[in-house]
Amino acid sequence: MSSGGPGAAVLDAHLVVRRPGFGLDVRLRVAPGQVLALLGPNGAGKSTALRALAGLVPLSEGHVLVDGADVTTAPAERRPVGMVFQDYLLFPHLSVVENVAFGPRCRGVPARRARRLALDLLAEAGLDGYAAARPGALSGGQQQRVALARALAVRPRLLLLDEPMAALDAHTRVSVRTQLRRRLAAFAGATVLVTHDPLDAMVLADRVLVLEGGAAVQEGSPAEVARRPRTGYVARLVGVNLYRGRASGTRVRLAASSGEGAVLTVAESVEGEVFAAFPPRAVALYRERPAGSPRNVWPLTVDGVEPFGDRVRVHLTGVLEVNADITAAALAELALSPGVRVWAGVKATEVECYPA
Amino acid sequence: MPVSSFPERGRRSGRLSAGRVPWLLVLPALLGLGFLVLPLAGLLVRAPWSALGARLLSAGVRDALLLSLGTATAATAVSLLLGVPLAWLLARTGFPGRRVVRALVTVPLVLPPVVGGVALLLVLGRNGVLGRYLYEWTGYSLPFTTAAVVVAQVFVAMPFLVISVEGALRGVDRRYEEAAATLGATRWTVFRRVTLPMVAPGVLAGAVLCWSRALGEFGATIMFAGNFPGRTQTMPLAVYLEMQRSPEAAIVLSLVLLAVSVLVLVLLRDRWTGTP
Numbered sequence: 001m002s003s004g005g006p007g008a009a010v011l012d013a014h015l016v017v018r019r020p021g022f023g024l025d026v027r028l029r030v031a032p033g034q035v036l037a038l039l040g041p042n043g044a045g046k047s048t049a050l051r052a053l054a055g056l057v058p059l060s061e062g063h064v065l066v067d068g069a070d071v072t073t074a075p076a077e078r079r080p081v082g083m084v085f086q087d088y089l090l091f092p093h094l095s096v097v098e099n100v101a102f103g104p105r106c107r108g109v110p111a112r113r114a115r116r117l118a119l120d121l122l123a124e125a126g127l128d129g130y131a132a133a134r135p136g137a138l139s140g141g142q143q144q145r146v147a148l149a150r151a152l153a154v155r156p157r158l159l160l161l162d163e164p165m166a167a168l169d170a171h172t173r174v175s176v177r178t179q180l181r182r183r184l185a186a187f188a189g190a191t192v193l194v195t196h197d198p199l200d201a202m203v204l205a206d207r208v209l210v211l212e213g214g215a216a217v218q219e220g221s222p223a224e225v226a227r228r229p230r231t232g233y234v235a236r237l238v239g240v241n242l243y244r245g246r247a248s249g250t251r252v253r254l255a256a257s258s259g260e261g262a263v264l265t266v267a268e269s270v271e272g273e274v275f276a277a278f279p280p281r282a283v284a285l286y287r288e289r290p291a292g293s294p295r296n297v298w299p300l301t302v303d304g305v306e307p308f309g310d311r312v313r314v315h316l317t318g319v320l321e322v323n324a325d326i327t328a329a330a331l332a333e334l335a336l337s338p339g340v341r342v343w344a345g346v347k348a349t350e351v352e353c354y355p356a
Numbered sequence: 357m358p359v360s361s362f363p364e365r366g367r368r369s370g371r372l373s374a375g376r377v378p379w380l381l382v383l384p385a386l387l388g389l390g391f392l393v394l395p396l397a398g399l400l401v402r403a404p405w406s407a408l409g410a411r412l413l414s415a416g417v418r419d420a421l422l423l424s425l426g427t428a429t430a431a432t433a434v435s436l437l438l439g440v441p442l443a444w445l446l447a448r449t450g451f452p453g454r455r456v457v458r459a460l461v462t463v464p465l466v467l468p469p470v471v472g473g474v475a476l477l478l479v480l481g482r483n484g485v486l487g488r489y490l491y492e493w494t495g496y497s498l499p500f501t502t503a504a505v506v507v508a509q510v511f512v513a514m515p516f517l518v519i520s521v522e523g524a525l526r527g528v529d530r531r532y533e534e535a536a537a538t539l540g541a542t543r544w545t546v547f548r549r550v551t552l553p554m555v556a557p558g559v560l561a562g563a564v565l566c567w568s569r570a571l572g573e574f575g576a577t578i579m580f581a582g583n584f585p586g587r588t589q590t591m592p593l594a595v596y597l598e599m600q601r602s603p604e605a606a607i608v609l610s611l612v613l614l615a616v617s618v619l620v621l622v623l624l625r626d627r628w629t630g631t632p
Binding site for chain 2: 083
C-alpha cells in the first residue's frame, strides 16, 4: 500500500457490514489529497462501503477514523463528510444556489454568508448563471457539478463520490471527467470514489482498490492494477489476457483453470505460483505456423470476432483462451471467421509475469 | 358511435362495431349514470336562481355558511397539526404494532359518523371518561359548543388527511433525506426542509379532502355538538332543518355544498380522474 504513515491518513477505516446473503469486510486508508477508487462488479459492496463511510449504513464491526477522530457511531449529519450521489439527488424544490447553501445552513452558517459561499462555489464550478435555476432545468453534467459543489460546501475532510459518471451519456462523460479530475486535485481532504468504469478509476484515482464479493482482491496504483491484474474480473475490465500457473525458470506451466498443460515462455526467470498477463494487441495471428523465434505459439480456433475501437477483437479458444486485437486489414487478409483454425503468437517480452 | 367520435381513442373500442353493442351492459350503465346525475340536475332545476343572492345573505343561511367555513377550516388546521406527524410516524418508523395503529386510524373512515358522535360524547361529555375530569377541574364542558363541532369534524375527517399524506411520504425517494443528512441536517431539519416540501402536493390534496369532508359532516356533529343556530348549526344541519321549514333555503345551502364538492373535484382532478 502506497499511503503514508499511520498519522498521515485522513481516512482510516475498517468496514464490516454483515447482512443475510451479503458480507463486506474491507480496510481503507486514504492520505490527504489522495483519491482512492473502489472498483468492482455490481453487488461487490462498493456502494455499501461508501454508505457506511457516510454513516448511512451501520457497521457490524470495525471503525471509521477521520483525521484521527472516531466517527464510527456518529450519525451521518455529524460526520465531516461530503457525498455526491449517483443520480445527484439535488433537492427538486430548491434552486441551485439553495441546494449548495443547504449544507452550510444546516451547520449553522448565517443565511447571507451561506448564500455567498454557495455563489462562490458555483462560480468555481463554472455555473455562474444558474444560481436561480431549478436543478431539473440543468443538464446532467451541470447537475453533477452542482452536486459536487453542494458536497464541498460543507468543507468536508472526506469526499465520497458514488458512480459520479454513471448518469451521464458517453459524450459529456469525457469533459465532465476532466473537470472532476481538476476539482479533485484541488481538494485537500481524502476522496473515496466508487465506480465500475475502469477509465474513471484510471483518470481520477491515485490508488485503486478492487472489491469482489465484499472483500478487497487487489490494491495498487491504477497503472499497476491495469498491468498486473490479479482476478479475471479486473483482467476483463482492463482488457488483458490473464493466466495463472507455476513458473520454473522462464517457463510457466498454466493451472487447470487457465489452460491445463499449456506453457507460456516469459522473458525473466521466476519461480513458484505466478500470474502471467499480456494485452490483446500483443497477440499476432498467422494462417501458417510461424518459423522459429523465441515466442509463444499455439494453434487455436476462432470463437468470435467483434469490432473494438479502431481494431477488431478476435476471441480464440483451444489449449488456452486468448483475446487478440488485430486491424481490420489483417482480419480480411487472414479471412477469419468463427471455426477457423489459426496460429497465435506472443513475444516472451510482452508477457508480464508476477507472483500470485 | 364512440368509435367515430373519438378516433384517436378508438384503438380498443374499434373492435366494438355498431351491430354488436352489448345492450346487457350498456343499459344498466346508462341507468346507473342517470341515477347518479339526475338528482343533482334536479337540484339545479329547482334552485331559486333569481333569489339566490338574497337567500345566501339571509341571516340563517349566512350564519350556517360562516360557521361551516370556520369550523371546517379549524378542523383542517388541527388535522394538519396532528395528522401529518401521525402519517410520518406510520410511514417512516417501524414501531411494533404499526399495522394495528394504521387500522385504528382508518376506522373513522368506515364507521358511521353518528357512532363517532356517540363515542365522542361518552369520552368527552360532561360525564364522559375524560370529560368528567375536564369539567371537575375547569368547569368546562365541551359538548354542544362550537369547539365540539371542530372536534367532531376532526374525528371524522383527519383519517383522510393521514392516509393521503402517508401515501405521499411512501412515494418520496428516501435517498433525498439521506442526502440531506450527509449535508448535516438533523432529522427535524430533514423533515422540515426536504420531506415536507416534497410531499406538499400530497399534504395539500389531503387537506382539501379533509376540509370538504369536515364541511359535509352531519352525524357526529349533531350527536356531539347538537343543533344550535349560530353556534353548532353547520350547513348540513341547516339543510336538514330548513328542508322542513323553507325548502328554498335548504336548496340554496345544498347548492353551496354541491359547488364546493365540484371545486374539490376540480382541484384534485389530476389525482383522481387522471387515470389513462
